[in-house]
Amino acid sequence: MDAERWRMLSPLLDALLELEPHARSRSLAAMRAEDPRLAGELEALLALEDDAGTFLDTPLVAPLPGARPGSQVGPYRLERLLGEGGMGQVWLASRADGLYQRRVALKLLRPGLADPGLRLRFTREREILARLEHAHIARLLDAGISADNQPYLALDYVDGEPISDWCERREPEVRPLVQLFLQVCDAVSHAHANLIVHRDLKPSNILVTPLDEVRLLDFGIAKLLDSADLPDHTRTGARAFTLHYAAPEQIRGEPVSTLTDVYSLGVVLYELLAGTKPYAPRHKSDAQWEEAILHGDPMRPSQALQRRAEAEPGSAAALQRRARAVAGDLDNIVLKAMSKRYEQRYASVEAMAQDLQRHLDGKPVLARPQRIAYRAGKFLRRHRWPLSTAALVLAVMATALGLVAWQSRLALQDAxxxxxxxxxxxxxxxxxxxxxxxxxxxxxxxxxxxxxxxxxxxxxxxxxxxxxxxxxxxxxxxxxxxxxxxxxxxxxxxxxxxxxxxPAGLRLESATDLGHALRLTRGAGQCVEHMQELQPLARRQERRLPRQAAGFHTQLGRCHRALGQREQAAAQFRRALALRRDRLPGSAGIAENMADLAGLEADAGRYEAALRGLEAAHDQLQGTVGDRNPLTIRVLREICALRARAGRLHGASQACAGAVSAAAGLLGPHHGTTREARNEYAALLEQLAAPTGPAPAQEQDFESAPEADAALSPAEDPAAAARSAPGPASPS
Structure with a gap:
């Protein structure tokens, strides 16, 4: 018996061996009526199996002497056979030439076959895989011909299992299963974009890795759409595709296209959803399968699940629940993909994937039955932009009117x-x-x-x-x-x-002021306890009431700082600073929060960073509100104190002079704050005038000047601070 005849008989023999004796006899009788020679050969093989149960252990096609574990093909050493099909064998192999360590799936031309068409397809697969680079397609790593003239392809070794086995073992819900199947669609769509049709999509060619990622395998019979037609083995007795997943045009020997893969994907998705194949011919012969694929109407996947529920009482509840999830959109998507006429299928794998994604997103899908409701839906979709625009305009008008009325009511109350x-x-x-x-x-x-x-x-x-x-x-x-x-x-x-x-604004202002008073009288703990209750309100109102919300966050941060909770304080100061920069770009509060953050740096002993922060705050003030602001006085006095304690007396003198000038201009020459700033400046000038230079206490660096902490203690409201004339070293 030649190899071609064996490849045709082998699947039929496997199917017969799985049947009970009486069912096997009925199937043989049906085959005998259609093809007596075929039935006779199968009976002879079955008789051999009865006489010697091990005859099938000896392959009819002898393996090539070099293809065995431990042998070397090119630079690869074979480890074990992973699988074999009509075209070749796949071995697990490792690199043996010492260039690098890697395990690969090594694909060899089927040993012992001299069919030039098979060798031509093998060469074509190498060309195809070299063009494909996708996360869900097994990569071509190497290709060549060994010393004994054995062509080989080295591909990524995928440690996975067929997608059907994965579904049977994991029993995923419908949603994650569809999400996984979208990876398959993405890989096939990439192949189509490179003008390549797979032509043999089936679960065994779709592996799922332990990380739940798909890898598409075996482009051995794929057709290059941009090359001349090569010998088509789909028109001979030795099929190069898998019958159960073949499209009608493949059975008829007609030209294939990307829509052929759409059909096969529909069959695979049917099997994954329903747990069974879409066709169930009475006799499992190739002729019956071909008749079913060409003329049979598959039942809906949800109906197949209902039948399984009736036949499997132990799993009835889970199967019925799955049937409800599949019924409707997924039924229609699968059956549209499996349409007999390819023009009724999805126009592309991408279109099928988009419909599946629409189902996951809860949107209407394109695959719907032709009913009145469907036609009405099509009308709505056809005119969806004018209708949706009109609906949107109405919704916007209604919302705007509601907002205007609400804002008017609030404005009237405020007025x-x-x-x-x-x-x-x-x-x-x-x-x-x-x-x-x-x-x-x-x-x-x-x-x-x-x-x-x-x-x-x-x-x-x-x-x-x-x-x-x-x-x-x-x-x-x-x-x-x-x-x-x-x-x-x-x-x-x-x-x-x-x-x-x-009003939310009045509540936030009240909480801020009361928190300030509590911090000054009863301690920062009560301040935090009181203000935390209104923190969610402050966050909700940040866009509508940015000034009040920023003031709230600032005061809460100062209370946290007074408790020594620097991380919580920094979070509040940064939130207030971001809000003011985004919504109140010209506000003096930006510099206020920068000064607050500088104070936290001083609390942590980072005095250089604290000084840089205060100088940046002063620059911010000058760039926005100028010097005529109470905060300017506070910031300059604190800069003066820090520079003096670091021994930078000339820089401190400039800051103190600026504080005196700002206080006199803003508060008047006789105000308490002006007098304190003037006294600080005078003391500094005395140090500068001393013939022996600055006193030792003024020459120390920041790390040895803990007094600087006092200059950066939590400040009160700048205007209130100016009125009550606190010194820079007096914590409030």
Whole structure:
């Protein structure tokens, strides 16, 4: 018996051997009616099997003497046979010439066959694989002809299992299975982009690695679309494709195209989803399989799963659940890919993959049955842009109207609150001016009177009353009346907590001011405890209320810093800094947060970094708001202190002079802050004028100057700091 005849008989013999004796007899009888010679040969082989159960252990095609474990083909040493097919053998081999260490899958032309067409296909596979470079295609590493004229291909050795075995072992849900199958589609699509059709897509040519990645193998019968047609073995008795996964045009011997691979992918996906092949002919002969592929209508994968559920009671629940997941879109996608007429299939593997991705994304797929609902859906899709544009315009208009109404309501509330505050403050000062006569105006008495009148006149306007308490509380903090400020700000927080619709901006300002007062009076721990409750609100309002949110993060950071929690403090300062840079680019708060971060550097003993941070903060101030800002005074005094402690007296002198000039111009020459800055400058000038140079204490470096920490202690609000005249070395 020649090799060609054996290749035709071998799959039929395998199928018969798997049948029970009575079923085998019926199948042989059916074959005898169609092809008596074929049936006779199979009966003879079965009789040999009965007489000598080991006759099949001896191959009809003798292996080449050199192809055995331990032998060498080119620079590779064979280790063990991985598999063999109609075209050749695949061996696990390792590099034997010492150039480098690597294990490969070595593909050899089938030993003992002299068919020039097979050798031609082998050469063609080498050309094909050399053109393919894809993560999911086994790479061609080397190719050549050994000393005994044996052609070989060295490919990536893929340590994996067929995708069907992987699915049977892992039993994945439908979604991860489809996601894995999309890798297969991506690999085949890449081959098509290089004008290559695989023509033998089946589970055994699709391996899954232990990392759940796909590798596509075996382009041995692939057709180069940009080359002249080579001898087509699909038209002979010795098929070069696998019948169960072949497209109708392959059975008929017609030209193949990329749509042939689309059909085979549909069959593979059917088997992976349903756990069975799409066709089940009564007789397992090639003729029956061909008839089923050419004319049979496969049932839907979901129906096949339902039948399996009926036949397998132990797995019925899981199979029914899977059938529900497959029914609908996936049924239609698989059957569209498996259409008998190739023009009814997907136009490409990429189109099939896009439909699968649409299913995963919950979007409508293109593969739908031709029903009224489907045609209506097509109308909607055909006009989807005008319809979706109209719907979008309506949605945008409705949303915009809602936002405008909401913003208008908030703006009206803010305007009413602001007007009430304005009228109240004007009347307060008018009454104070009339009542005091010739006596000087006492600010504290004025503020106390404001609180009393606010309680009476704004009784029915709780939000305006809360805003008033916040303003007076901040003024009290600026005057140094910390206990009184704490009491006012606590009352404000109570009013806001009792209100159902308190504005977010007012709540954030209240939490910031109360946190500041708590830090100064009862300790930073209570400050953090109070402010953390409103941290989610601050984050939600960062885009709408950037000023209030940034102030909140800054104050919370200072409370963390006072507790020695430098990492938490740095996170809050950086968040506030990023927010101000993004939403408030001209704000003095940017420099404020830069100074806060510099203070953290000093806390950690990194005084050089602290000084660089303060100098950068000063540059930021000059570039945005100029010198006429209370923060400028604070930053320059701290720079002066750090430079002096590092022995850099001339640089310190420049900073102190700048602080004096800024304080005098902004606060006046007789303000306490101006006097303190002037005293610091005078002391520094005395050191510069000393004939022996700076005192030893001033010559030490930063690492030996722990006093610098005091200059960078957590600062209060710059305006309040300027009013209350704190020195640079006095922590607030």
């Amino acid at each position: 009413e609150r602001a007007q009430a505050m304005q009228n109240f403050v004007i009347s307060l000062f008018q009454d104070a001016g009339e009542a005091r006569g010739e006596a000087p105006l006492d600010v504290r008495q004025l503020l106390e009177a404001g609180v009393e009148r606010g309680e009476a006149e704004l009784e029915r306007q709780p939000m305006a009353r809360a805003a008033l308490l916040g303003v007076i509380g901040r003024l009290r903090l600026g005057l140094g009346d910390r206990a009184e400020a704490l009491e006012l700000l606590t009352r404000q927080a109570g009013l806001l907590a009792a209100a159902d619709n308190a």
